[in-house]
Amino acid sequence: QSVLTQPPSVSGAPGQRVTISCSGSSPNIGSNNVYWYQHLPGTAPKLLIYRNNQRPSGVPDRFSGSKSGTSASLAISGLRSEDEADYYCAAWDDSLSVHVFGAGTKVTVL
């Protein structure tokens, strides 16, 4: 049971916008930066968003992150078939002194 709560799955048609929520608490999201990763089976995870809403070089602007209080979200606009993957939020937790990942959200493109 992760301290960061994500929906198990979200889906959308090509071109649509989907949002993945990540709910935490004061010691983690409430106090620290949130990171988002994309993970395809058999490959290494890829950082999509760092420091809540910053995109690494090379990440399309279809991906955006936001944070408010103890929650964060990742939005994917203009959904494409290649966006089918697992997405994880993560943050440092001050009370546990660990980096915590959410349980992951599977994105399906209909």
Added chain:
Amino acid sequence: EVQLVESGGGLAKPGGSLRLSCAASGFTFSSYGMNWVRQAPGKGLEWVSFISSSTTYTAYADSVKGRFTISRDNAKNSLLLQMNSLRDEDTAVYYCARDWTTGEDYWGQGTLVTVSS
């Protein structure tokens, strides 16, 4: 080109030990904190451990605390994970990853650890 190459995975018995290595190249290894992250079969990502660039700070997930030890050799550009008292639930693909907080993430290809009798 930044490269991280893990090695040392394999089959171990419950209660046994394994040592994972991660060879780094293409960047100034001694300037970056390093992580180990794992993914058990059918499960999500789990952060395992972190070590600061100068080795002064280490952190562990509760699930491995007291059993795993992270270390690094900056002279050899090498990250290590000593895994003792292995359990079935430690079976996973283990990735080494450079500190991602600056927005540049680099990961190894992963090494499979299987704990089974």
